[in-house]
Amino acid sequence: MKSKITIVGVPMDLGQRNPGVNMGPNAMRYAGVSEYLEGLGYKVTDYNDIEIGKAEYLEDPKINLRNLKAVADASETLGEKVDSIVKSGEFPLILGGDHSVAIGSLAGIAKNYKKLGVIWYDAHGDLNTPETSPSGNIHGMPLAASLGIGHPALTNVLNYSPKVKPENIVIIGARDLDAGERELIKARGIKVYTMHEIDRLGMTRVIEETIEYLKDRTDGVHLSLDLDGLDPADAPGVGTPVIGGISYRESHLAMEMLAEADIITSADFVEVNPILDERNRTAVVAVKLMGSLFGEKLL
Numbered sequence: 001m002k003s004k005i006t007i008v009g010v011p012m013d014l015g016q017r018n019p020g021v022n023m024g025p026n027a028m029r030y031a032g033v034s035e036y037l038e039g040l041g042y043k044v045t046d047y048n049d050i051e052i053g054k055a056e057y058l059e060d061p062k063i064n065l066r067n068l069k070a071v072a073d074a075s076e077t078l079g080e081k082v083d084s085i086v087k088s089g090e091f092p093l094i095l096g097g098d099h100s101v102a103i104g105s106l107a108g109i110a111k112n113y114k115k116l117g118v119i120w121y122d123a124h125g126d127l128n129t130p131e132t133s134p135s136g137n138i139h140g141m142p143l144a145a146s147l148g149i150g151h152p153a154l155t156n157v158l159n160y161s162p163k164v165k166p167e168n169i170v171i172i173g174a175r176d177l178d179a180g181e182r183e184l185i186k187a188r189g190i191k192v193y194t195m196h197e198i199d200r201l202g203m204t205r206v207i208e209e210t211i212e213y214l215k216d217r218t219d220g221v222h223l224s225l226d227l228d229g230l231d232p233a234d235a236p237g238v239g240t241p242v243i244g245g246i247s248y249r250e251s252h253l254a255m256e257m258l259a260e261a262d263i264i265t266s267a268d269f270v271e272v273n274p275i276l277d278e279r280n281r282t283a284v285v286a287v288k289l290m291g292s293l294f295g296e297k298l299l
């Protein structure tokens with residue numbers, strides 16, 4: 001793991017409809033993210049928040065993409081920032097914001113790798129396109145966009161596409177996949193550990209297999225962790241909760257094993273919504289998971 005971490009806050013809430021997720025970065029700051037990681041021996045710089053535009057008051061009803069322009073603009077800004085962080089040899093830690101922020105993070109990160117791997121830790125696949133999306137919410141589309149599937153304003157951030165290849169992706173925690181997403185997963189051969197596999201195999205084996213799968217085929221691995229991957233009992237402050245999720249402890253185990261294998265080169269933690277939370281619990285969970293990801297030991 002790199003010894004310097006640069007935090008970028010992305011107060012993005014335009015990729016979905018719940019107000020409050022724009023406060024996610026500050027919720028994690030309030031939970032002490034910088035101090036916590038500094039306590040583990042890292043040099044942490046908080047770049048503060050990138051600028052997010054306004055929700056669109058004039059939407060094009062013909063395209064099923066809410067706030068397309070503002071999300072695309074923010075993705076460009078974030079992409080450039082993240083690219084420069086990677087180039088200066090630091091670990092980019094992106095704090096969301098809704099999951100549409102991953103479009104920008106992946107744009108900036110993937111520029112620096114030939115075969116970037118992605119672990120998508122999430123209840124959802126986020127593999128929708130304007131054609132398949134039941135909601136028009138862009139936070140349900142970032143993984144598809146990064147594969148080069150969807151609207152050009154989202155697939156071509158930083159002027160290249162795709163950012164990742166389907167065979168370099170592992171989705172962990174899926175339990176709410178739309179019909180179009182299931183088709184895409186099958187058609188592109190994306191590796192998915194649904195809750196069913198996690199229950200059957202146990203998290204230990206899921207992560208062992210994930211590491212084994214990604215280790216040789218990739219030259220860097222981005223972890224995109226949506227707090228709704230966890231069970232809402234452990235992470236209630238999210239906009240699209242789905243029951244039957246990954247437990248708090250299983251998630252720590254996953255982070256601990258990833259730390260031990262030392263394969264993660266960048267990360268985003270997204271969808272923390274303090275309005276929907278209970279006394280900032282979900283942000284605290286996020287920060288603790290980061291601790292394990294960055295090597296905190298129980299003993």
Ligand SMILES: NC(=[NH2+])NCCC[C@H](N)C(=O)O
Pocket residue numbers: 098099100124126128133134135136137139140141176178226228240271
């Ligand atoms: N990152 C998220 N929380 N995504 C939720 C997506 C929900 C649903 N599949 C949609 O596309 O609208």
